[in-house]
Amino acid sequence: MIEDEKLTAREEKVSPLKLNSVQYVVALLLVVLLAGLWRLQVVSADNYRVLAEQNRVRKVPIMAPRGKIFDREGRLLVDNYASISCYLLREPARDWDADLPMIAQGLHMTVDQIQYVLRRYQFAPKYQPIPLKQDLSPDEVAFIEAHRNELPELETLDEQRRLYPNGGFAAHLIGYVGEISENDLNKEKYAFYQAGDVVGKSGVEATYDAVLRGRDGSRDVVVDSRGREVGQLGQEDPVPGKDLRLSIDLDLQMTAEKAMEGKTGAMVAMDPHTGEILAMVSRPTYDPNQFAVRLTKDYWNKILNDPDHPMMNKTIQAQLAPGSTFKIIMSYAGLEEGVAQDMHVNCAGGGTFFGHFFACDKHHGGVDIQHAIPWSCDTFYYTLAERLQIDTIAKYATSVGISQKTGIDLPDEATGTMPSTAWKLKNFHDKWYAGEVISVGIGQGAVQASPIQLARALSGIASGGALKRPHVILDGQVPQEYQQAILDTYPGSGNKQISLKPENWQIITDAMAETTVTGTAAAVHLQGIDFAGKTGTAQVVNHSAGATSLGTGNARANAWFVGMAPRRNPDIVVAVLVEHGGWGAEAAAPLGARVVNAFVEKQRKKAGNLIKVAETPKPATPLETAAKKEESVTN
Amino acid sequence: MRRFSSFRDFDWVLLGFVLLLSVISVFEIYSATLHTKFHGFEKKQLEYLAVGLVLMFIVSLIDYHQLLEIVPWAYGASILALIGVAAVGTRVLGAKRWIKFPGGIHFQPSEWIKLVLVVAVARYFWSLGGRDLTWKDIGKAFLLVGIPMLMVLKQPDLGTALTYSPILICGLFLGGIRFKQAAILILGFLLLVGGVWRTGKLLKPYQKARLTNFINPDNDPKGSGYQIRQSLIAVGSGGVWGKGATKGTQTQGDFLPIPYTDFIFAAFCEEHGFVGALGVLLLYFLILMRLIQNAQTAPDPPGTFIVMGIVAIIIFQMAVNIGMVIGFMPVTGIPLPLMSYGGSSVLFTFMALGIVMNVRMRRFVN
Secondary structure (H helix, E strand, C coil), rough: CCCHHHHCCCCCEHHHHHEHHHHHHHHHHHHHHHHHHHHHHHHHHHHHHHHHHHEEEEEEEECCCCEEEEECCEEEEEEEEEEEEEEEECCCCCCCCHHHHHHHHHCCCCCHHHHHHHHHEEEECCCCCCEEECCCHHHHHHHHHHCCCCCCCCEEEEEEEEECCCCHHHHHHCCCCCEEEHHHHHHHHHHCCCCEEEEECCCEEHHHHHHHHHHCEEEEEECCCCCCCCEEEEECCCCCCCCCEEECHHHHHHHHHHHCCCCCCEEEEEECCCCCEEEEEEEECCCCCHCCCCCCCCHHHHHCCCCCCCCCCCHHHECCHHHHHHHHHHHHHHHHCCCCCCCEECCCCEEECCCCCECCCCCCCECCCHHHHHCCHHHHHHHHHHHHHHHHHHHHHHHCCCCCCCCCCCCCCCCCEECCHHHHHHHHCCCCHHHHHHHHHHCCCCCCCCHHHHHHHHHHHCCCCCECCCCCCCCCCCCHHHHHHHHHHHCCCCECCCCCHHHHHHHHHHHHHHEEECCCHHHHHCCCCCCEEEEEEECCCCCCCCCCCCCCCCCCCCEEEEEECCCCCCCCEEEECCCCCCCHHHHHHHHHHHHHHHHHHHHHCCCCCCCCCCCCCCCCCCHHHHHHHHHHHHH | CCCCCCCCHCCCCHHCCCCCCHHHHHHHHHHHHCCCCCHHHHHHHHHHHHHHHHHHHHHCCCCCCCCCCHHHHHHHHHHHHHHHHHCCCCCCCEEEEEEEECEEEEEEEHHHHHHHHHHHHHHHHHHHCCCCCCCCHHHHHHHHHHHHHHHCCCCCCCHHHHHHHHHHHHHHHHHHHCCHHHHHHHHHHHHHHHHHHHHHHHHHHHHHHHHHHHHHHCCCCCHHHHHHHHHHHHHHHHCCCCCCCCCCCCHHHHCCCCCCCCHHHHHHHHHHHHHHHHHHHHHHHHHHHHHHHHCCCCCHHHHHHHHHHHHHHHHHHHHHHHHHCCCCCCCCCCCCCCHHHHHHHHHHHHHHHHHHHHHHHHHCCC
């Protein structure tokens, strides 16, 4: 071969320098690789050890059972039941997207529903399992068990779920729980919550969530790369949520629920000595059990589109004209100002003020304060309002908590409205016209109050000016700092003492007692019980006072009643609102009377004194009590 | 006058280092496959090693000058084989790399072409007689390596194709490329890469993902980012002393991808720590130094070229594989010579060593 000659011709050596330089290149390369290894294995080893553990060890939550809720006597209101949920693990190195149709079929979901859940959790850490479906049926659990190998990304978890009373019993008070919303997650209050957590959404469940929820525990489970459990390292036991005792009396609540059956409105009963809520009913109601598991669209739409707002807790959220119940506050203002005592008004079925005729529903003839309350004479209060002027009325009304939150420990309490010159200027950039005060005198016009505000205000006046902050749980159940946090979260006018002269106190309370004897609420007179109260019939459409017709349908007047027993320093106050109920005396007062009666009977039963007293006990007047006290002091 | 070579001149020291590394490799393959369906691969690796040793001795008996003589035919046969793969090859996971023979034997020509190219490049540069390279010489060298490289690239098998490049670079370097020429080539290469990078920037994300899949389609079911991440965790969590043999959580828990082939070094680092890794790198250093020494003592330039071509391939594969394991390099699917499991890799390495032995045994010839 020609090439052969060439091959033998070349005998030059390759330069040793070049070969040496390759040796240096090798050495340099190995040093670089060693440096990389040093960085990983010596400098950052601890970081990577943590990551390796995170890979291998997964925290599987052990759900803490939520605290149960009892009534004031320890009777169970809200329980838990065991339930199984399905979670999806997104970390395993497998293409679970392809499994979605199979998963959807087995869990009776649609692929769209699953993808919606996935989207919701797309920013959650990958190692965190995401809840696919709650409260699995036995065949769904069987599906997951049977497909452990094909669908290792599915995991079941034992959970405790809420079991609420049936039929929406006390639903607004208790509230319900649900998965935390994205909005809530951004709030400071929920800083330590994460997506998927079940939280109280309303009522007691929301306010006392931190107490009720306890702390979830966890198991440290060793898994392989497919997420299969191959061992367990340790376990942190869950701390169960704390049980709560509400101030609610189950018996009274049942009476109230029955009384409100089929009505639209609200009823709240409170112990004016302490502010403890004894019963709280809002109608229409909803079934919180439907919210405990994933809500069906139909039910949600039904609730959402109901014109009567079933989700609204009307005892604290309804803001309506208080009607004649406001006359107690008017009387308080008039008496304290020294105006009402000597006022004598001739009611000729109304009167003319500022050139307009304002009607009263009857010809009451000569009326003084002692008769104006039980008769609910509008003409008297038109006159009183004219003489007091709006800002004086507003001052007294505000002092008893109108246009202020009461500070009850439930979310989303309404404020209400008390008109005044300042209020008008601020909200309407207009001056107050003197004539507008007339309708305010009978609780119409722009005055708006909730049942809880009226219950607190009227019972506060009946308690000699001691107003309490309403609350729904018994004292001493939550840590002091948490109690303080709740007070800060739900600010309001709270506990306070307003000035009320004893003689004025006596006039108002005696007159309220007279209401159930000879006054507007005589029909609901409770034999043997010192029962006092005030009815109200508030126009809905035409806020100008004096319209004598009740209206019909949605234009029908709202019926109010605030009753209490005994008349002074009452042990119970009940505020009743029946929307579009018509006359307060007919639609609302009987309901309130039933609850007051049930309360007194229970008290007497407990005291072993069931014999009905034939004669209504006549309480000592404040003046007599004061004299007695002085006597005992001098003795 | 050619003296018959004797096994006294065989490089027993080199073989000792190589076998030590192979034993380490077998133990690590055992550990990495312990809890998987690939359990038992260490025994197959032992079989490959045995066959490899036999092949090495046989090859060491063949005078490398004979190889130099027949290499044009071998080169032609290689090109034909690649054409055959493209025409009748078996498609595995989207890539045509294999020719299937009756009896279940799969033949992957691209592995063996490495050896052919080493010898072909040695012969080519020897034929130039050590003169300063002209641009025409350089162009021919590029064609010599570039033609099979492009064909393998089209299979597609970027990893193997890339391992051809160090043969060319080594040849040019030793063959006398001038500094100016090298500078121009490097500059041109950088501009080319830069241009590709820029167009890469213009690409849509899914196209980029396709590029990644192109680099290594079969080993990349969950994205190369996941593999690198798991590899870094494995290496890093090994720490200084390692977690102990068969005790690597990343390796045993199946988090580390293919821990017996491409990522075997990560598995080793996890279980034996920085100290173990240092030992293995030291072994590579000794093996490479020994090889380069053999290149220096080669009786003639083609002997040096052949040994250095093999050195270049080993350096390249080692740097790319370990670089990948510790996050310096992208995932390319290049195995670690002498450690990764696999018949082709083992047989290639030992045949290459056989040639090196032959070169060494002839150092006093002539």
